[in-house]
Amino acid sequence: DAGVIQSPRHEVTEMGQEVTLRCKPISGHNSLFWYRQTMMRGLELLIYFNNNVPIDDSGMPEDRFSAKMPNASFSTLKIQPSEPRDSAVYFCATQDTSLTGELFFGEGSRLTVL
Amino acid sequence: GNSVTQMEGPVTLSEEAFLTINCTYTATGYPSLFWYVQYPGEGLQLLLKATKADDKGSNKGFEATYRKETTSFHLEKGSVQVSDSAVYFCALNSNTGNQFYFGTGTSLTVIP
Numbered sequence: 001d002a003g004v005i006q007s008p009r010h011e012v013t014e015m016g017q018e019v020t021l022r023c024k025p026i027s028g029h030n031s032l033f034w035y036r037q038t039m040m041r042g043l044e045l046l047i048y049f050n051n052n053v054p055i056d057d058s059g060m061p062e063d064r065f066s067a068k069m070p071n072a073s074f075s076t077l078k079i080q081p082s083e084p085r086d087s088a089v090y091f092c093a094t095q096d097t098s099l100t101g102e103l104f105f106g107e108g109s110r111l112t113v114l
Numbered sequence: 115g116n117s118v119t120q121m122e123g124p125v126t127l128s129e130e131a132f133l134t135i136n137c138t139y140t141a142t143g144y145p146s147l148f149w150y151v152q153y154p155g156e157g158l159q160l161l162l163k164a165t166k167a168d169d170k171g172s173n174k175g176f177e178a179t180y181r182k183e184t185t186s187f188h189l190e191k192g193s194v195q196v197s198d199s200a201v202y203f204c205a206l207n208s209n210t211g212n213q214f215y216f217g218t219g220t221s222l223t224v225i226p
Binding site for chain 1: 158160207214
C-alpha cells in the first residue's frame with residue numbers, strides 16, 4: 001500500500017489566496033484526521049471524520065477553515081482567505097478502527113503564507 | 115479528561131548512551147498507548163504501542179511498558195545511535211469516541 005498520500009508537499013501563497021490541501025487515505029481505513037503542526041503550538045487536531053462524516057471539528061481555528069470528505073478515498077482541507085499565521089505543516093492521518101487503532105500519517109503539506 | 119504529559123526537551127546524548135523519555139497520562143477507561151517518531155521533514159511514524167496494562171511495546175531497540183499503577187509509558191533505549199535523532203511523541207487513544215491525545219514532543223539529538 002502506498003500509505004497516506006498528501007498533496008501538495010509544499011505550497012507558498014500570498015495572504016488572501018485560497019489554499020486547498022488534499023489527502024488520500026489508506027484503502028479501507030475508515031477514520032481520517034487533519035492535524036496542524038507549528039513550532040509554537042505543536043501538533044493540533046483540526047477535525048476528524050469517521051466513515052466520511054465529520055465527528056469533531058472543534059479544533060478548526062475559525063470559519064476560514066473548512067474540510068470535506070466526499071468519499072472514502074479523498075479529503076480536502078481548505079483555507080479561504082489564507083493569512084500568514086496559517087503557515088504550518090498540515091498532516092493527514094488515517095486509521096482502521098477495526099484493528100489496533102494506530103494512526104498512519106502522511107508526509108505533510110508545508111504551507112507558507114506570505 | 116484525557117491528556118498526555120511528556121518530558122520537555124531538547125535532549126542531547128552521546129552515541130551509545132542510555133535513553134529515557136518520560137511519559138505519563140491521564141485517561142478515563144482503558145486507553146491504548148503509543149510512541150511515534152518524527153524524522154526531519156517527515157510525518158509521524160508509529161514506533162511502538164501497547165494496548166493494555168503491563169504490555170511492553172518494542173521496536174528498533176526501543177521499549178516502553180504500559181504501567182497502569184503509575185499511569186506511565188516511558189520510552190527507553192539501551193544504546194542510542196546518531197540515526198535516532200528525531201522528535202518523539204507519546205500518545206494515547208481513549209478507545210471511547212476514538213480520540214487521540216498527543217504529548218508536546220521531545221527532541222532528541224545524538225552526537226557521535
